[in-house]
Each structure stands twice: as structure tokens, then as C-alpha cells.
Amino acid sequence: MKWRDNILEKILLTILVVILVIPITNVVPFRSLHGVVSEREKPMFTLSGFKDGSYQKDLEKYINMTYNGREAAVRIYNQFIWTFFHKTNVENIVIGKENWLFEPQHVEDYYQSRMYKYTDDFVAMKKKLTTNAKRLFFVQEILKEYGKTIFVMIEPGKERFYSQYLPENTYTKEKGVVASDYYAYLFDSLHVNCFNTLRWFEQIQDSVSFPLFPQTGTHWSNIAATYVLDSLIRYMEFVGNVNMQNVVIDSIYTAKIKEPDADLEELLNIEFPIASTKMKYANLRLLPDSAAERPRLITIGDSYFWNLSYQIPLKNIFSGYPYWYYNKTIYFDKDYNSTDDINLVEQIMNSDFIMLSYCTAQIYDLGNSFISRALVNLCYDDEYVASIIEKIQKSMLTDSSWKASLQKKAEAQNVPLEQILRTDAEYVLYNDLDKYFPEIASDTVPKLRNKRINEILEIQENYKDVPKLASIIHSIYLFPSWLQSIKEKADTSALTFEDFVRREALWVYENR
Amino acid sequence: MVFSSNIFLLFFLPVFFLCYFITPVRYRNYPLLLFSIIFYSYGAPDFVLILLLATVLNFYIVKAMLKATTEKKKKLFCALSVVVSLSLLLYYKYANFFVENINAFLHVCNHSSISWRPVLLPIGISFFTFQSITYTIDMYRATAKPNEKLTDYVLYIIMFPQLIAGPIVRYNTVAEELVSRKYVTTQQLAGAYRFIIGLSKKVLISNTLAKIADEAFTMNVSELSTPTAWIGMLAYTLQIYFDFSGYSDMAIGLGRIMGFHFPENFDNPYTSKSISEFWRRWHITLGAFMREYLYIPLGGNRVSKRRTYLNLWIVFLLSGFWHGASYNFILWGAFHGFFLVLDRLFMLDFLKRIGKIPAVILTFFVVNLGWVLFRADGLSNALGFYQALFHFSGALQISLDGESICTLIVALILSFITLAKFGEKMCNTLYAEVYTTKQSIMLFIFIVLLLVLSVGSLSVSDFNPFIYFRF
Structure with a gap:
């Protein structure tokens, strides 16, 4: 037989072999998939794991997530089910009419079933919201005493404006x-204080010439965010009685779609675009104003804030703008940190504005416990709060079943028992505030104040010619290794940890 | 490890082929044996040694049988070999069932039950047993030459393409190819196509149908509506066909790439015009095994009519029991045995008279009813499911999306396509080994697309059940 016989079949067979070999090589680069991909560790081989089959299971899962070419195979399959069945495997996307995409929580909110994710009871939900609003009012009134402003920005939901889809x-x-x-x-x-952009969008929806929400994105459109930013600054000037740097929209233009106007579509991970690839955008510019102040803003909320930060460099408007994502992770410039690692009162007192920014689907858990924590920490001394937490921890440990469940939880999360104990004790505390802090349960603004507030204000007064101090302190909190070294120093000293942070910040300021 | 998994497709298979094809032709059985042992160890690490020991033991028992000078001794060795193979099957597959039943009986008689640690079923034990038995009996009957090399015999028993789910390969089918086989590019390419078609039948069709079937069969039968029960039953009927025939396609395709010609296991079974014909088209190698090694030794149809009917029933009861140690499977076997007897009595004539299409529909309906016993969890659930099929009330309780509906329709069309001439022609083209250049290229593109879609589907979902894995 000559080598030229069946040459086509030989070529085709070779191509098939090459296709099969690609996953075990790394020669072909593939465009990565969008969205959160859970990292999988390569399983360790153990004889017991191999015998009971757990190693094989883990290995298969690992290979399923990591083989070379997965991106292309997934994208082609996703395109196939999208094209032929108008379907997606992405759990967090609802496909509406005419290829409009929504997040399920927004659809649930529209159909009034969202609250059942939080409570089974209609009356309990109202009570929860009322208590939270009342506590927020207390925080607002306390902060007012110190010249700080807290306000809520209710963000609109796409479902309200495009319900026809x-x-x-x-x-x-x-x-x-x-x-x-x-x-x-x-x-x-x-x-x-409330800046209700939902209501505002409802008022302008018929008069604006641009889409308030993109067809295949979940947040307000880039251009809508531009208008929101402008209005937000004006609202802050009004509510905080401050003159801020203003922005002006120079022009509106049409361009290729920009992040995150198609964020949901990106998560579909398909090859061909499903919506128009062009959107309207605005050219934004700062109005020169030498007298303008640059206040420090803390934003606690959901992902809508990202879109505001894309419009113009926020450092031109704010001296600091840390973003506490769902009151869990703090983002500031390119760094991030956990809210567990900060002193809440310190952060609050070093800010001018605190914005709770939540959309229709996420506002059910407004503040994500920030309001309760702020209220307690503004009213009660740190030592007192710590003693209550300690009491709760003790009662948790004396209850054998509770202790066992904590140990199980710690093992499952691979964290020390102390950490779980602390987190759960805080959870118990902040979910039953009235029991532990009766003053908060009353209908009037609590009179008690944390003595730490005055100490902070005193330092601020002493260093008022050092406007950078607050931002240096904040920077310290963003670097875990720096924090750790300070903690170690504080442990061997009579000074508190916070005192050491301030000393460190001063040292940085004076020496650099 | 199943064939329809990314670890097999993207790692085991390429590495195996690499080792296999770089080995000189005359030594290729060694990498195949090694990878078969690895493949089996991966799925049943506790059982692999027992399996290998039993195989080696059987090899020497058969050798002794062949050397036996008297018929009596020969018979004795033959029986010993069959007992060795069957005892493993009985222990690993049926011990739990028997102990459960004995305990239930003891409980009724107010006696304390036997304490028993349930035995885990090793994968592929049923197929291993049947392959061992075919070798022993074929040698006893002298219908094939004995294998001289132990490694070749072990390879025949545990060759990975067919060990887990068949087809049941009789020794004389592959005896020559175990020693020497030809590698023809057209056949290898056809084998690769066959493998990928099987893979896509399993992943793209069966897995989708499995979700519908699972939803219906896991509902509380007392709340099950008639439309849901019918859709669930139909989905399962199609699922099991595309699942099992897909796996057989993959095994046959893999064999073809390596130069083996494994027997066909399915021949469009749902186009059968009677239950008798169905069993000539469904799991063909099991039917052949049962006929050759059980039905004929029992006397087959060379005995009285009554005895023939009894033989048929015994064969199908055992066939049902082979599928699983539960009363559902026994009843499923009895159900089919009953219709086979009916065929002999009058049904075949009746089905002939009503014409091809009504006969196919009627047979398909009976097969569907049978699968309820096969799938339902316990007899009471099966009974409840039958009630739901015929109480004619309620609305559809399953939300069928576009993919489910489309897959159901495609599966139905593919199941019956050979009833039409163009369908038969299309199937012949698809499973042919020689194509025109245009056909070759078109088919290649189609096959690659199927492969990528199957791998993609496996990558985005953990749902990949395989029905025949437990047999």
C-alpha cells in the first residue's frame, strides 16, 4: 500500500488526533471566559482517597475546570444552546423577550417575590425595614452632631423600566x-436623607433620548450613570451644605459598547453578539472651581457604584472614596481589604459623607449590617461592645451542640475556631440589638456616645493642619502586613492598637 | 471513568493512543492491557485484584479442561470455571438482595435478622462474568481455538472498551484479532466517527432526556399527572436507548480504531414490529448470549410448546435479574417473557395483520410500559406510575424548555428514521466506511462539531448519569 492511498482519510484522522491532543498541551492560547470561575486545586493523591473514589471525583472536577481549550468548547456549546434553544447555563441570568437579559433577583423584585428570600412573613419584612430605617435615622442624627452626612441612594432596577421585556x-x-x-x-x-434615583428615572424615562439600561447589561447604562453622577454631586452639595467640584456633559456620541453595558451578555460566554454593539456615551468634564472642596466619601452598596466610578476619575471630586462592597470588601484604587479589619468609628469619623447605595433588588438588606454596627459603635465604648461579644462567645461555647456546630463550620471553611466564634457572636449581637442595647430600642435618638469619638476628634483637631492624616490612616488599613506589624507592636505596649495606627500615620506624614 | 467524561476523552484516550500507536504492532496488546488495568483500577480499585486473580484462575482451569482426557473431567473443569465466574457475580451483585429477602422472611417469622455489611457492586462485573463464561463454554464446545497466552486471555476479558457496558464479545469473534489485527485508515476513521456519534448520542441527547425522566420518576406518584407520566416514560424510553446504544457505539468505535471488530449491539430496536423482533434488535449480544448459553441448553424450541414457553420465560426472568438485583428487574424480565410467549401464541399473526406502522406503534407502547418497571424506584412506585398513566387527569408538571422539546423530537425521529427509505439510506451512509471526498469532508466537519459540543456540554454540567454503568 502506498502512503498516498486514502490520503484524505489520513489527513482527517490526523486532524482529529491533533484536536484530541490540544487539551493536554498548552500550545494553543484561548480567550478566557468571563465571570467568576471557581479556582480548583489539583487534588493530592492519597491511597485512601483513591480507594474510596473521592480522589477520582476531585480529579475529574479539576480537569473539567482546567483543561486547555475549555474556553473554546464552552463558548461553542453555549452559542449552540443559545442559537437553537434560546437558553443559557448561567444560573444568574433570565432571558426575557427579544433577547433582553435580566438578573433573576430583579425579576423577582418586579413580581414582588423577592422579599421571600429574606423572610416568609409580610409583616416581619415591614418590621425589619422599619427598624432598619429608624436606626439609620438615629445614625444620621448622631453623625449630624459631628458634621457628617449619611444618606441613601436608591438605585433603579432594570425591571421597572423595561418590564415589557x-x-x-x-x-x-x-x-x-x-x-x-x-x-x-x-x-x-x-x-x-435619600437620593431616590429610582423615582428620578421614572420621571425622566419618557423624555430622555438614551436608554436608561442596556439590553444585555444589568446596571444603569454608562450614559445614565453620567447623569446620575452629576445629580449625585448636586445632591451631596445640598444635603451636606458643601461646595463640590461639578461636572458638565459636553457632548453625547455613539460608540462601540463599553464595559459594563453588556455585562450579562459577557457572562453568557457566547461567540456572537446578541444586541447592538453600539451605545450612546457622554463626554464629561470637570468645571474649574478653585473654591470647591473634595470631601471624603464612603460608599456602602452593590455593584452600581462601579459604573459611576468609570465616568470620570473620582479622585478629582473626592479626597477619598473607599467602596465597601456589600459592607464586606473595601475597594480603594487598586487595593482591597476586609471590613472586619477596620475600626468602624475611626473610618466614619474620618469621612465627610457615607452613602448607602442599593438597587431595587438588593435594598432588602440595606447596609448589610452597617447601620446596626455603626449605631452600636457610635453609642457604646469599644470595651463595652467587646465585653458583650465575649459574653455571647462564652454562652456559645458552653452549649455543646452550638460548640460542635461551630467546630464543624470552622473545619468546613478551614479557618480557626476563634474566627468563626467571633463572626457568629457578632451576628447574634447585631441581629438582636434591642436585647443587648436597650437604649437603641427606644424611639428617640440615643444619648450615649462612644468615648473614642472624642479622642478621634481631638486628634483631628490637633492635626487639622495635616489633612492627609486620615488618608494615611486609611492606607495603613489597606495593607495587612503593615497592620500586622502594628498589631505586634501594640501587643507589647500599653498603647492601644488604634493609638499605634495614628502614631504610625503621623510618623509617615512627618518623615515622608 | 466513563467514556463520556472529559478525563477519559481529553487525557486517558490521547495518552493511551499515543502509547498504543508508538508501540510496534506485534507488542500492542501490552499497552492495551496495561491501560485496561489502569482504566478498571480507576473505577474499582478494590476489585481489580480479585478480577485479575479470577481471570488468571479461569485461564488455568480452562487449560486443565482442555487437557482433560475424559469427558467427565472436562465437564467438571467446565463447571468449575463457570462456578468461579458466577460466584463472583452472585456475591457482588446478588448477596445484598438475598440477605435482604432472608431478613424480611426472618422478620415475618419473628426471628432476629442476619447482620450483614452491604457489598458494593464493582463496575462491569456482569459483562466480565459473561465474557468469562463464553470463553469457557466455547472452549468446552471446541468452537474456537484456545488462547495460548495468558496476557491475551486477560486482555480479552478486561479490554477497556467493552468491559464496563459491553457489547458482550464472544471469544471466537475476536480470537484472531487478539493475536493479529489490521490497521486500515478508513476503518480507523470510521471508528473515530462511530465513537464521536456515540458520545454525542449519550451527552447531547440522553443526558438532556435524563433530566426530564428524572423529574417525572422522582415525583411523588400519588401526585403525578397523566401528561407528566407519559412524557416521563417516553423520555426514559428514549434516554435508555441513546444512553446504551451511544455507549455501545463508543465501544465499537474504539475497537475499530484499534483494529477490533466488536459485534453490533443495537439495530434500531424501536422500529420493531413485535417484542420478539425487539429482542433481536435490542442489546443483541445479550440476546445472543442468552440464546446460545441458556435457551438452547434448556432445550430451546426443540421441546414441547409448553416447555418452549417455560424456557422463554426462564430466560427472560434471568435476563431481567441479570440487569439488577431487585423485583422490578425480575418483573421487567417476566413482562417481556410474557409478551414473547404471546408472540408465539397469536400476537405475531395479529401484528402482521394490522400492518407495519400500527405494529411498530403497539410494540413501542409495550416496550415503553416495560421501561416503567425498569426505572421506577420499587414496585409500589411502578404501580403508582402505571396508575398515573391511565387516570387521565392533571396538567403537565414538568416545564419543558426548547432544548427538552427539541431533543425529544430529535430522539423520536432518530429512533424511527429507518422506517423510511431515506432514513435507512442516511444511516447506511453515516455508518459506512468508504465515502466520497465531499461526503468525507462534510461528515468530518459534522463530527468535529459534535465532539466539541459534547466536550463543551460535559464541561458546563456535572449531570452525566450512565444507566448501564451499574450492570
């Missing part, structure tokens, strides 16, 4: 509490 027959309208509307009512009646 919501899928049919998937959900039934239920009789529930829609938190954004109920909070708006509560804030009005309690006089809580």
Missing part, C-alpha cells in the same frame, strides 16, 4: 413588600 409564565405576581418603595415611604416620613 420580562419573560412570561415564569413568575406569578405575588403580594409582597417591595423594599425600595417601602423604604422610600419610610425615609420620607422619618426624614432620612
